[in-house]
Amino acid sequence: MLTDNNIANVIAQAELALLEIRELANNGPRFRIVHRFHRVGADCLPGEEVLAIFLLDKAQEIPLLLSLSSRLVFNYLAEWRWVPQGATQIVTGIHVSPFYVRHGLNGGKLRRRKISRYCVKEYIKRIRRALGIALASANLLIDPTRVLTSESTTGNEVLYRLRAKVEWVHLD
């Protein structure tokens, strides 16, 4: 026998299901980027390492299986997620930022990667592939090209942008 409570619960779950997809459609999925070799004082300082990137879905943490270079590009795109950027801008940003120049140095070994503008397209492809795997295992039926978008300019340059919610976690 159905009670008013059961019906209220069904309605509440219906509203929640709608809210969930609206949130996902508007803001994209959520990611957690883990930095290690953190020093007390401030976050995201030079010398830290981008340890891992996780896709968050409900109570699950699904790792994105990315190489170091791809993790650096992802971290950069996450930092600048409100500004679409071309390959040259991404490379310049990574080469100039002290975070990437001294990447991993707090751990005793510099873990820097040289990223050229010609490689950015390939890294974007790899990130999308890893996104596809993670989104599929979370059963989030989202096209990775809608998460990491390519936006055409009036010229022939392509701008990349990460449409997602991102949080950073720091480990010592």
Next chain:
Amino acid sequence: MRRAIFLNRGEIWTTNIERALSKHFALVTHNYRNNLIQQVIDEIRAADLAIVDVSIDDQQMREVLEVIRRAKMQQHLKPALLCISRVNRGPHFQYQIERMGARFAYGQ
């Protein structure tokens, strides 16, 4: 008004839920036991929310969920999916449903 489609097995217990849902959504109801699922694909695609009665785990129910899964994939997450059951299906079943990106609620 938000559109919802309620796919059930034509059982009496769903009428109260139907009545409650129709206060919140522009609701259409179909009995999926009549093998109509292929005929209502357009309605599923047009809906913001699909509610499915999963009280009995059979081939028809699985076909309904598969059709909705495909619609979600083609339309960037739409429609949202809510599965309801009048019988206790256990945590494993509920987990499987939630792994599909659906919400789950008990009717009793």
